Amino acid sequence: MSGQRGGTLRHLIRSPRGAFALAVLALLAITALVSLFWLPANPNQSNISEAWQSPSLTHWLGTDSSGRDIASRLMAGARVTVLVVLGAAIVSGLIGLGLAIISALGPRKLREPLIIFIDVLIAFPTLLLAIMLAAVFGSGIPVVIVSVGIGYGVQIARVVRAELRQINAEDFILAARASGLSRWAILRMHLLPNAAPVFVVQLSLAMGLAILAEAGLSYLGFGAPPSVPSWGLMLQESQSQIAIHPAVVMWPGLAITLTVLAFYLLGDALREAMDPRLRFGGRRADSVQSGDPA
């Protein structure tokens, strides 16, 4: 009856995917936190004479075209990544859940127009939205967060809405109404917990994609300003040298890939950990005990 949440976390840590994802994301969080107080070197300090150095004790991962310390830039870039991921998760989660609930269960007159509104926003390219926002407010991290948040938020809304509609048609919702539960209580106790796995998977996808979007937007010059090291910016600055110095491109590429992968695996593992039917490898007990001692 209780212990639902405790059970979820326990199962999450026990699954290899969940444990791996949590480890990578913990490393990311710790790196971002540490970078606020300490870095091996100033990430923006260029020194042309030390350009393209190989990894050494002073420069753990070597230096880039301007002689800046790659390890320090990666660590400082983790901050941007954490900021973008959390910001995009909050914005897209709120937008997604809010729109999904209203368009699935709200007043009938509101549902149809809202669904069309969501579809229009989904059709609207996130990149275009980012460019428009950047034109008005100037480029920067907030533009990335808001545009990614809206862009993925409406997609989350569409998927979660469909899930809510389906769950709402199940007998146990009718049974909950027959027990006298209010609409709000049914939403809180029955609808949202059952839609949570889909929501979490979508949110983890959005978080992973947010990192890619930040990299892409920074790459195009709408994201982080040059003074703020970000993984996307590092890719952009080094991509012309990929044939000569592949390692310099590899580090931010590796960091992005690993983090995005961690979010995807986390979503997957969370979905299984939250559903008691999937916790034990999907084995269904119905088939085992079909007899009823009646």
Place this chain on the structure above:
Amino acid sequence: MSDRTQSTSQAAPTPALAPPLEVADLRVSIGGVELLHGISFSLAPGERLGFIGGSGSGKTLTALAVAGLLPEHASVQGSIRLGETELVGMPDAELASLRGDRIGMVFQEPKTALNPLHRLGRQMTEALALHYSLTRVERRAAALRLASRVGLKDPERMVRAYPHEVSGGQRQRAAIAAAISARPGLLLADEPTTALDVTVQKGVLRLFRELTEGDDTSLVFITHDLAVMAEVAERVLVFDGGNVIEQGTVGQILESPSHSITRALIRAAGGDS
């Protein structure tokens, strides 16, 4: 004084005069189409009343109307009296306070009638905990009591089990426990045995008979299966096309059906088993 405390205690008080349920000229339309054309019947205390009819005959719709579970856009006319309370026109919030407390309902499909994320014990006591504030210990005790009441073997294990860990028959028993947890005076059962295999069916039907012994609980039992009906109901309403076309005791209906549709149902049941 002691009368007063008794009438506020949980077993829904059924005044000697008012029948537990009286439906008069019930008309329901959805989307401008009238689906029930004036249903009237009444239920005696402790009586087991069967609704029989083909699909789309209006038997389920009638039960949903009584429970106030029709879709929002349905329009209801006529009268549904639960004891002395008129339900037609009552705001949903007030209706909700009666559901689970004075009216319990069991549905057809045990696979989907329970929330897959919650343990059986929690689901069996949901209505009870909603209408009567219970401590955690009381709620657990109530779950164990209910589990044994509905014949779940090994109640300790059952209240901790998730729906997917138990059989269809056990799930349906848990759903019945949920419906009767607050001891409603009226229990509505919509084809509760249709999805169960025959041996399990027998046990669940016996349970319904046991639960409605005495005058405390009246039962409305919906089925399209006459054999099932004969095992549970004392009196039968035959539905067709949104009308009650015939009613009488089980014996009357089975032995001398006056309507051709009733005769067809009996023939179909004969051919079945």
